[in-house]
Amino acid sequence: MRILVVSDAWFPQVNGVVRTLDTLRAELLTAGHDVVMVTPDCFRSLPCPSYPEIRLAVKPGRKLRHLIEQAQPCAIHIATEGPLGWAARRYCLRRKLPFTTAYHTKFPEYIQARWRVPLRLSYAVMRRFHGASSRIMVATQGVEDELARRGFRNIGRWSRGVDTQMFQPRPHCKQADGPWGDLPRPIFLYVGRVAVEKNIQAFLDLDLPGSKVVVGDGPQLDDLRRKHPEIRFAGAHFGDDLARHYAGADVFVFPSRTDTFGLVLLEALASGLPVAAYPVPGPLDVIGDSPVGVLSENLREAALQASQIDPTLCRQHALTFSWTACTSQFLDNLRPFEPLVWDLPQPA
Incomplete structure (x- = not known):
């Protein structure tokens, strides 16, 4: 299966989201799947205000559409709620293509801590973003319960793993x-x-x-x-x-x-x-x-x-x-939905 993953978080950022997606990609490739990553390094970008190591894609819509149509994936997963995530969401809705999302980060709490934006406003934006998703993947029962209380639906589990060969007592x-x-x-x-x-x-x-x-x-x-x-x-x-x-x-x-x-x-x-x-x-x-x-x-x-x-x-x-079990969960969240069908016009 060819899986296209759209993420505003990617190298050279160092965080749990990037490590999770990089490990997921490796596990999927090992299992015989094809993975296409659409990340900020594919676009012209600007540093995020107050967090310059995070790059934000500038007007990614046209190139993003080209990358998706060039890949013609069987499934589209939108990992983050940044400029690329919103652009991918718009494209999928316009083409009536199902997609999954993930809730990796408590952006409402982060935005409140930095800029004092009320949680109710930020969560309204998050509900809008994820509301069209076929499945919102979350790592824990605690996050699932919290999102459900805030009106999110179609939530599925996607846990995390650890490299126990690298990280071990020494x-x-x-x-x-x-x-x-x-x-x-x-x-x-x-x-x-x-x-x-x-x-x-x-x-x-x-x-x-x-x-x-x-x-x-x-x-x-x-x-x-x-x-x-x-x-x-x-x-x-x-x-x-x-x-x-x-x-x-x-x-x-x-x-x-x-x-x-x-x-x-x-x-x-x-x-x-x-x-x-x-x-x-x-x-x-x-x-x-x-x-x-x-x-x-x-x-x-x-x-x-x-x-x-x-x-x-x-x-x-x-x-x-284990990361193997986590990858199986990710695939299980994709499988209930029919593989995408591409009927793009052929070039003259």
């Missing part, structure tokens, strides 16, 4: 020559975008023993470095290097209240790190009542209690999440 990374060898222990780690919507300040303000470290890049990085010289900001790391930084820490602290899943939670658990987080969607779905983390409105107490958890339990929990 005892040598906790030694003096490891990534955090010069820091007092225990080491409390955050990995992710350094941005206001991630609520990182709540982690930085915690009174904890040992050391706090932040791995990631984003618009708040320079400001937080200036305000917190006592905290190690390591910048962005990738691949095996990122896995070493996880494995060298002791506890993973996840202060976000707005993530729809939190892929970093699985990466931390696979690396043998217990998790401390708020009891909100994402952590509730990944951790739940399992003994691999502590969810509490008192994030300090959660972090201290998490430091007593057996790392072996964390690894075992992460092993229950």
